[in-house]
Amino acid sequence: ILINRSQGSGPSICKVGRDVESPYYHPLEACIGGTHSRRWIPIEKRPKWPSRATLSSNELAVHGVLYDYLIEDGLNxxxxxxxxxSLLSPLIFSDHPKRPGVEDPVPPYNMVRNVLDMNAHxxxxxxxxxxxxxxxWVMNVVPTSGPNNLPLILDRGFLGVLHDWCEAFxxxxxxxxxxxxxxFLSLETAKQRRCSIVDVFYEIDRLxxxxxxxxxxxxxxxxxxxxTIATRLKWEARVVEIESSSDEKLLVCQKPFVKRRSYPS
Incomplete structure (x- = not known):
């Protein structure tokens, strides 16, 4: 919210036509947005999580999503x-040096805490x-190169942000x-981008x-x-077949812990 001090008045209500759902690269305006949206529901009338994660048919209709589709998406x-x-557990939790002193902590204990979903759907x-x-803890990222599902993610009670992956996160x-x-790779390569997939992988390596x-x-x-790019970054990478799909595969990578060389004084 911007307050115009020079005029001595507070912000006004934004015009109906202003798109407050896609503010990326839009200039700031001295007005309060969202009041005309059908998503404007008092917080006390919204259900709490976990029931909030499965929105009602009427709430999903605001976002143009069918209830059955969201249920099927959740099952998948x-x-x-x-x-x-099942792929990561044997690799993460088998005699890992960072495991605490207790004999068998319930995974994930402290090895997978912060998760970044680069194309959150x-x-x-x-x-x-x-x-x-x-x-x-999950950060849901909605790429600006695809449809803007951030309002739906937020209405489900999750954290999220719009982001252009040609920029630093x-x-x-x-x-x-x-x-x-x-x-994500299909989404980014479908359009002419000002950066390459290699640039995006360098950013992933940083994060x-x-x-x-x-x-x-x-x-x-x-x-x-x-x-190929993961190998260039010195990641340990392996391709995993997906039983339910012949056109898609998984790539599971781990960024190694590189120790500095000690030189004799």
Whole structure:
């Protein structure tokens, strides 16, 4: 909200035609937006999480999403999370030096806490992680190169942000333990971009902590391209077949912990 001090008055209500749902690269205006939106629902009338994660048919209609589609999307993500954890658990939790002193902590204890979803869609990955009891914090990113589903993600009670992946993501280096992207490579390569996929991978490398993980799901050709780039970054990378799809594959990577060489004095 901007207050015009020179005129001695507070901000006014924004015009009906102003698009407050897509503020990216729009100039700031001295007005209060969103009051004309059908999403303007008093907070006390909104259900609390976890029931809030599954919006009603009327609430989804505001976003142009069918209720059955959201339910099907949630079931697919529940299956995906089970598959991801079956792949990562033996690698993360087997005699890891960072495990605490207790004999068998419930995974994930302190190895996967901060998760970045680079192409969050409807926030289904976030919802499935929480429903599965994973002790994680998820940042849902909606790329500006695709449809703007950020209002839906926020209405489900999740954190999210719009972002152009040709720019640096506003966070500290080595913030995330797990970076996830489903269909992100297809989305970014479908349009003429001012940056390359290599540039995006350099940014992922900056955001990912040492010994952190990357899970990419996309078409076979794009996954093979991503594997080549991951190898150049010195990540440990392997391609995993997806039983339910012959056109898509998973790329599971780990960023190694590189020790500095000690030279004799």
């Amino acid at each position: 993500w529940k299956s995906a999370v089970r598959n991801y954890w 409807f926030g289904g990955f976030n919802s499935a992680l929480l429903e599965a009891g994973k002790s994680v 506003p966070t500290y280096p080595r913030t995330y333990d797990l970076v996830h992207a489903e269909g 990912l902590r040492p010994e952190g993980w990357v899970i990419l799901r996309d078409t076979t050709s794009l996954i093979e391209t991503a594997r």
